[in-house]
Amino acid sequence: MSGSPENEQLRELLALATDGDRRAYGKLFNLCYKDIYDYIIRRVGSHSDAEDITMQVFAQGLKAITSYEDRGHSVKAWLYRIAHNAVVDHFRGMKPSVDLDGAAEIPDPVDIERAAIDKEEIRGLYGEIVKLPAAQAEVLVLRFVEDRSVSETAMILDKKEVTVRALQFKGIKNLRQRLEGQQ
Amino acid sequence: MMDEKKDIDLIERIKSVDRYRPRAMFRIKVAVGSRLPSYGLALAGRKSPRLGWGPQVGWTWPVRVVAAAAMALLVGILIFSGLVAASSGSLPGQTLYGLKRFREHVDLALTSSPAEKAQRYLTLASARLAELDTLSQKGIIDSDSARSIASDYAAETSGAAKVMKQAASPQSQALARQLDALQTQKDNMVRRLAAASPAGVLAEAEGARVELKGGGGQASATTDGDGKVSFTADVTGAGAGGLEAKVQADGRTAIVPVYQPSSGARYTVTAEPGNRVLKVNEPVTFTLKISRLDGTLFALGQVRLSDPTMTCTLDGRTGAVAARTDETGSCAVTITKTSVEQVSPITLQVADPGWVDAGVVLRLGGVQAPSAAPVAGAVQVTSAGMGADLQQVVMDNGLVKVTAERSDDGAIVTAMTRSGSAAQCGPLYDPLPSQAKLIGRSVTTSGPRLLFSNGRAAGYETVLEMPAGDGSISKDYKVFLSSGDRFATVQCRIEATGSADALFASTPGLVCTSMLRIPAAASIAVGGHEVAKPQTPEGSTLLSFDIGNPYFTLTQGQDVTVAAFPIDSETYPQSLTLTTDSICPTPPATIPADGIMSQTMVMGLLDKGSVDAVVSRARMGIGDPSLAANTSTDQSGEGFSVVVDPPLEELANGKQKITLTVYKQYQKVLSGFRSQ
Numbered sequence: 001m002s003g004s005p006e007n008e009q010l011r012e013l014l015a016l017a018t019d020g021d022r023r024a025y026g027k028l029f030n031l032c033y034k035d036i037y038d039y040i041i042r043r044v045g046s047h048s049d050a051e052d053i054t055m056q057v058f059a060q061g062l063k064a065i066t067s068y069e070d071r072g073h074s075v076k077a078w079l080y081r082i083a084h085n086a087v088v089d090h091f092r093g094m095k096p097s098v099d100l101d102g103a104a105e106i107p108d109p110v111d112i113e114r115a116a117i118d119k120e121e122i123r124g125l126y127g128e129i130v131k132l133p134a135a136q137a138e139v140l141v142l143r144f145v146e147d148r149s150v151s152e153t154a155m156i157l158d159k160k161e162v163t164v165r166a167l168q169f170k171g172i173k174n175l176r177q178r179l180e181g182q183q
Numbered sequence: 184m185m186d187e188k189k190d191i192d193l194i195e196r197i198k199s200v201d202r203y204r205p206r207a208m209f210r211i212k213v214a215v216g217s218r219l220p221s222y223g224l225a226l227a228g229r230k231s232p233r234l235g236w237g238p239q240v241g242w243t244w245p246v247r248v249v250a251a252a253a254m255a256l257l258v259g260i261l262i263f264s265g266l267v268a269a270s271s272g273s274l275p276g277q278t279l280y281g282l283k284r285f286r287e288h289v290d291l292a293l294t295s296s297p298a299e300k301a302q303r304y305l306t307l308a309s310a311r312l313a314e315l316d317t318l319s320q321k322g323i324i325d326s327d328s329a330r331s332i333a334s335d336y337a338a339e340t341s342g343a344a345k346v347m348k349q350a351a352s353p354q355s356q357a358l359a360r361q362l363d364a365l366q367t368q369k370d371n372m373v374r375r376l377a378a379a380s381p382a383g384v385l386a387e388a389e390g391a392r393v394e395l396k397g398g399g400g401q402a403s404a405t406t407d408g409d410g411k412v413s414f415t416a417d418v419t420g421a422g423a424g425g426l427e428a429k430v431q432a433d434g435r436t437a438i439v440p441v442y443q444p445s446s447g448a449r450y451t452v453t454a455e456p457g458n459r460v461l462k463v464n465e466p467v468t469f470t471l472k473i474s475r476l477d478g479t480l481f482a483l484g485q486v487r488l489s490d491p492t493m494t495c496t497l498d499g500r501t502g503a504v505a506a507r508t509d510e511t512g513s514c515a516v517t518i519t520k521t522s523v524e525q526v527s528p529i530t531l532q533v534a535d536p537g538w539v540d541a542g543v544v545l546r547l548g549g550v551q552a553p554s555a556a557p558v559a560g561a562v563q564v565t566s567a568g569m570g571a572d573l574q575q576v577v578m579d580n581g582l583v584k585v586t587a588e589r590s591d592d593g594a595i596v597t598a599m600t601r602s603g604s605a606a607q608c609g610p611l612y613d614p615l616p617s618q619a620k621l622i623g624r625s626v627t628t629s630g631p632r633l634l635f636s637n638g639r640a641a642g643y644e645t646v647l648e649m650p651a652g653d654g655s656i657s658k659d660y661k662v663f664l665s666s667g668d669r670f671a672t673v674q675c676r677i678e679a680t681g682s683a684d685a686l687f688a689s690t691p692g693l694v695c696t697s698m699l700r701i702p703a704a705a706s707i708a709v710g711g712h713e714v715a716k717p718q719t720p721e722g723s724t725l726l727s728f729d730i731g732n733p734y735f736t737l738t739q740g741q742d743v744t745v746a747a748f749p750i751d752s753e754t755y756p757q758s759l760t761l762t763t764d765s766i767c768p769t770p771p772a773t774i775p776a777d778g779i780m781s782q783t784m785v786m787g788l789l790d791k792g793s794v795d796a797v798v799s800r801a802r803m804g805i806g807d808p809s810l811a812a813n814t815s816t817d818q819s820g821e822g823f824s825v826v827v828d829p830p831l832e833e834l835a836n837g838k839q840k841i842t843l844t845v846y847k848q849y850q851k852v853l854s855g856f857r858s859q
Contacts, residue, residue, distance in 0.1 A: 026216070033205070033217075038203045050203075051212075058216065144194055145197060145202075
């Protein structure tokens with residue numbers, strides 16, 4: 001994947017962007033943002049939040065571009081990683097401040113994320129994917145919806161490749177059982 | 184091998200999941216932002232850095248100057264029109280909000296006709312409410328933005344009223360109605376905000392007197408402008424009683440737990456809701472689930488709950504109360520805080536088999552408003568039966584009383600009665616049991632199960648389930664009543680799995696919901712228009728609606744109107760089926776692919792004059808059960824929140840500085856807005 005014509009074009013733009021050409025970065029982002037947006041909205045469940053976070057990825061990518069190091073992954077995988085971190089920050093920001101009155105009821109960020117996803121009333125096969133444990137769902141989405149390799153998925157989620165493989169295996173198994181249970 | 188093939192097929196299916204398409208406006212934003220990275224940065228809410236334009240080569244300098252000027256003009260227009268367009272969705276506190284307000288003022292100044300001007304004012308006031316709603320939904324509202332929205336809203340509504348007064352127009356009446364509706368919407372929204380999580384809008388309480396008590400000592404001080412006050416306290420010396428803060432300001436007094444030592448419990452006890460600050464004299468029902476440390480449930484056993492400080496009542500008794508756990512190890516106790524002198528540590532003893540001390544299972548603070556009287560319209564709940572085996576639930580807010588009883592004939596709300604009157608509405612029932620009988624099936628009913636009760640709102644759940652071949656049809660009803668409301672919200676979620684689809688094809692009535700019994704003498708109106716009932720028991724009339732949320736009213740006598748409004752009927756057709764004795768939403772023609780259908784309705788008992796107000800409130804989602812459920816986290820709506828620094832879990836033993844920040848609840852912050 002990293003040698004595809006699309007990625008070659010992105011690499012050329014990235015090289016220009018790391019040299020300070022902001023328009024090259026703009027072009028690069030324009031080529032990638034739909035995929036990044038798709039990934040984000042699957043996590044946050046609302047168009048307006050996904051739009052805000054996508055623009056943050058734009059800004060953070062621009063800030064980080066000069067320190068970009070090529071570690072053999074595709075350019076898109078680098079943006080997905082920024083997007084993943086931005087989504088994590090987004091849900092962390094939604095965690096209410098410590099309050100004695102409700103200290104026992106501060107929801108887990110994963111629950112907040114799940115609640116956000118539920119709001120969208122996602123149906124069909126994808127509806128079943130989001131019902132899987134969050135880590136498994138995350139891996140299935142990156143691997144098969146967003147078409148990222150195992151090593152890229154591991155880099156994006158900051159997990160080991162072997163963990164990604166295990167989560168993918170469990171995720172597929174659980175999903176299959178869920179679907180079979182419905183028939 | 185089989186599984187491997189299935190897995191590969193499944194992966195192929197996942198790969199073909201539809202992609203989300205960004206909205207048109209966002210695509211434009213990105214298109215402009217990616218050409219002008221600084222604009223992109225502004226949209227992302229980041230500080231805009233210097234532009235890094237690269238040199239243009241191959242043009243002579245005059246051409247370059249002209250091109251640069253044209254480019255600058257184009258860029259200027261693009262940026263400005265882009266910014267103006269982008270600002271339309273901005274919120275107070277965001278970079279583009281000023282531009283949005285500027286554009287609104289320009290539009291207003293360019294409008295000369297009084298009727299149009301009044302209309303524009305109302306549109307702007309409505310936009311302020313939408314901003315308040317968005318900020319609160321995103322959980323980013325603060326007291327400054329709430330105050331600024333309140334003040335702009337006031338200016339815009341009084342602007343509209345002034346223009347309408349100065350120049351009467353044919354549209355005046357419609358505008359006045361619109362203004363009224365807006366004020367109702369505002370009141371409801373503020374009420375809803377007040378009921379939401381206390382982690383929302385808070386204002387620092389300056390000048391609050393805080394007394395830190397514990398470990399045999401106490402110290403007092405007054406909060407500064409940031410609501411902060413610091414003490415040096417010895418947490419080790421706090422002893423088993425822990426530390427607590429007594430806060431006094433604005434005529435309110437609250438007692439809030441600050442530090443609780445762990446009690447080395449021999450049982451695992453979860454309390455729902457957990458530790459909290461209760462309003463004085465407002466009962467709250469807690470459910471305790473007890474298990475031993477080896478994980479076994481303490482089922483069907485005797486327990487004793489007590490409050491050694493005598494600052495609350497348990498099931499109406501001061502001191503202690505005995506209870507029995509059900510088969511899930513759970514028991515319920517209704518606690519009323521009676522004093523704000525001390526935090527109430529609720530201790531548990533279990534008969535296992537001799538009496539064993541299980542330690543403190545709850546610590547309850549308290550808040551007392553200036554008037555010690557209970558809040559009017561608080562929802563009182565009484566129930567008969569234990570834990571999961573409740574036989575009856577009664578929710579009463581002083582305006583209406585909702586009764587539910589365990590029943591196998593599908594009754595969801597047995598009756599709703601109006602306080603101080605013989606007027607009655609209901610029953611509301613589900614047709615699944617009767618329909619199942621027709622096809623020789625049986626239905627399992629569980630509930631009514633009390634979901635929560637917090638004085639401000641309460642709710643219960645009844646679940647009906649019928650096996651259908653290799654699957655089932657299950658209907659989950661949740662009924663909520665909120666303080667001050669004359670209606671209850673009924674939410675039904677139907678889940679059909681397996682071969683339910685085939686069954687449904689032969690008996691569509693299986694997925695009907697919320698049938699309301701019509702009293703013989705009642706007249707029926709749909710959307711305000713009277714309709715005639717079918718004359719024979721076999722006959723039925725289909726009442727359909729083209730747009731909006733349908734509602735119907737059943738009127739009996741002069742002053743009693745029973746109203747029901749199916750709202751948010753996302754998966755239901757907008758039509759009702761009327762028979763000689765009942766009215767219910769028409770079942771859908773097919774079951775959706777995922778087998779899930781949901782419907783929300785309200786049923787109320789009103790004066791004739793209240794119908795419009797209730798319809799409007801119901802449409803705004805005031806009866807949304809999730810809102811009522813949220814209020815379960817808010818037990819100090821008119822009191823204080825105290826945040827401790829360092830956080831409780833980081834408090835070290837020995838003497839140390841503890842800073843308390845005292846916040847007033849936003850109900851107080853928005854009180855000016857509320858009374859406008």
